[in-house]
Amino acid sequence: MALRLPLLLLSTFAFSLSQYTPDWDSLDKRPIPEWFDEVKFGLMISYGIYSVPAWAPVGTYEEWYWHALNSKGSPTQQWHYKTYGENFKYEDFLPMLTGELFDADEWADIFYKAGLKYFVPLSKHHDGYTLWPSKTSWGWNTVDTGPHRDIIGELTTALRAKGLHAGVYFSLYDWYHPLYVGSQPELYVTEVMTPQLMELIHNYEPDILWTDGDWEKPPSFWNSTYFLAWLYNESPVKEKIVVNDRWGSGSRGKHGGFYTEEYSSHTVADHKWEEDSGIDIHSYGYNRNTPPDKYYTASYLIDLLTKTVAYGGNLCLNVGISYDGKIPNIMAERLLQIGAWLDVNGEGIYNTTKWKVPDEQVPVNLSHMVVFNNTNNVDGQVTPDSNTSNIKYLGTFETANECLKSCENNSWCKSFTWVQSTDDAYKHQCFGRTDLYWHPDSEEGHVSGRRDSITIRYTASKLQSKTVYAIITDWPTGNSLNLTSPIPSQSTAVSILGYEGSLKWTGTPGKAGMSIMWPILTVSELPSMYQWTIKLMNVS
Known part of the structure; x- marks a missing residue:
């Protein structure tokens, strides 16, 4: 058995004298195709069996429904038993995944108006259910069951008719596949996962391959480097394909194509990257339990887009689809609001670079200061910074307002702290800063403020x-x-x-x-x- 895996790999990935070899030193030298940096704004689309119950505790991933259902005593399990009964299994949702309202052309029209340029529909999430008729997923795909339609195929055709880039999301691992959880999990890689990847590449020629579900095993287990070498050298999409960084434990932010951040405030300084976020505050799958005020506003999402692009990234949002194949109205509305903004401002987003x-930060309204302390921090608008090199002593004053006025009278002063404590050696002393931060020593009872900016x-x-x-x-x-x-x-x-x-x-x-x-x-x-x-x- 020890020799079987390499032999299968050699038969699957036949290499000629190629530019890229199956190792990270070589693969990481491949440039990311330029089109990806030009488009800036993409969308992930989550649809599957989990779209039927469409329930999770607010702030959690609804698309993990099956996994949460198998977690003893979890909120999802309790809700499921109460709603459907203890004998109702995850696969029993399949006849309810009707998709009767799925219209790929309607989706593509909404996405085009939203200013979106590339797409990564979930071809297979961690439950293993595929949205195309995979030969290795008989009876567990959207053609044999549920909507009885090739969702990936129809959507790819509709998107490309609009001149948009069509890709696919693909989960490497499969929670409960008998081969993956069995005694020889490597057979899952060679007999299920790799053939599925090859089907997607040959049948749909995606512009993006967005892998996930990689973290349980190293890249060597998933044969990631061999697959990528074939993808870059021999595949029908070798010139245009863009991939991400989720190719095995330890690869994220180090190897592959663009790096990914998920529901994160982080930015990546020296590599092409993508911020991934749902419109729901913390779910990709559609969650009926999410109240309206727990969806991001258009203002927030536009702010996320401009910040991400300014720092050299792309923004990939997500919509969770309902069981009947409909984009929820609140998500469609958000997308169209962003599209209206891009109709005016898109020139500053598309085809730009960092x-x-x-x-x-530009100070405005110089006569106005926002006063706060650690119990009234203006909704977190001011960030603490312990760097003391930007601090200057302004004097000792009996009131915070006098300290404020002293800061206002010095053009270099952008923020201040007035020490109110009665037993502090710095009592009533006033300190200004040359930036828009405040010092963490501004404890309760002290007063700090900044200029509007x-x-x-x-x-x-x-x-x-x-x-x-x-x-x-x-x-x-x-x-x-x-x-x-x-x-x-x-x-x-x-x-x-x-x-x-x-x-x-x-x-x-x-x-x-x-x-x-x-x-x-x-x-x-x-x-x-x-x-x-x-x-x-x-x-x-």
Whole structure:
């Protein structure tokens, strides 16, 4: 048996004199196809047997329903027994997965209007149920059972008819497959998993292969390097295919193609990456238990998009589909709201690259300070920072308001802390900071504050030389906006996407910093509802 796996691999992955060899040193040198960095905005689509119960505790992954059902005493098990009875099995949901409202063309139309450019529908999640007629999943796929339709095939055709990139998500592992949980789990890899991957590649020629469910075993168990070498060298999609980093325990953020972050606030500095998030606050599968206020707002999702793109990433959202094949209205609405924003501001998102700085904080309303302490932190808008190099002593004052005024009177002062404690050696002393953070020594009873500010996020055009986009998170209320990072030239031109005419600016050509004369508009005159994009031509 020890020789069987290598022999199967050699027969499955026949290599010619190839560019890439089955090792990470070679595979990691393959460039990610350029199209992926240009499109910026994608969508994962979750549909399967779990779409029938469509229930999980709020804030948990609904698509893990079967796994949670088998967890003794779990909330899901308790709810399932109460709702369906203890003898009702997960597979008993199959006749209820009707999909009668599934319309691939309707989905593609919504996605096109939403400004989405690439897609990774779940071809198989961890329950092993496939959304195409896999030869190794007889009786456990959407053609033999449930909707009796090739979901992946129909959706791939509809998406490409709209000029969109169609890919697939694929779970490497399978929770309860007899081979995977048996005494020789490597047989699952060679007899089930690898043939399924080959079916997807040959039948649908996906633009993206988004693997998951890899963490229980190392890449060597999944034969990841052999498969990727074949994919890059011999497959029919070798020129265009994009893959992620989920190829076995220890590979995430190290090997493969783009790196992935999931429901995360992290960014990746030196590699192409993708932020993955549901529209539900923490579920990919559709969860009927999620209340309306636990779906991300359009404002939040647009903010996530602009932050991700400014830091060099792509944003891949997710919609969970109901049992009948319908996109829930609240998710469709969010997508269309983002699409309306992109209709105006998309030039600053698509076909852009990370600029020399991803963002900056610009103080506005300089006469106003937001006062808080650790029990009133303005909903977390101010971040603690223990770095003391940016702190300056302002004096000793009897009241916090005097400390505030002292900070306001110094243009370098962006935030302050006033020590109120009666038994502290620093009693009533006032400290200013040169940034918009506050010191963690601002304990209860002390008072800290900062200037109001807006975030400027930058991207640079790939299509127009020396063109930079500055995306502002809030509309300035004054008549000017100061940017510190762009270096203007004699020919610099400034405009707002969606707003007719150019804006006047002042500054010294060749020196960083410029002040833009800001228009005063009514709400109905704003180019878009959420964030706004300044186009800066001929800057560096």
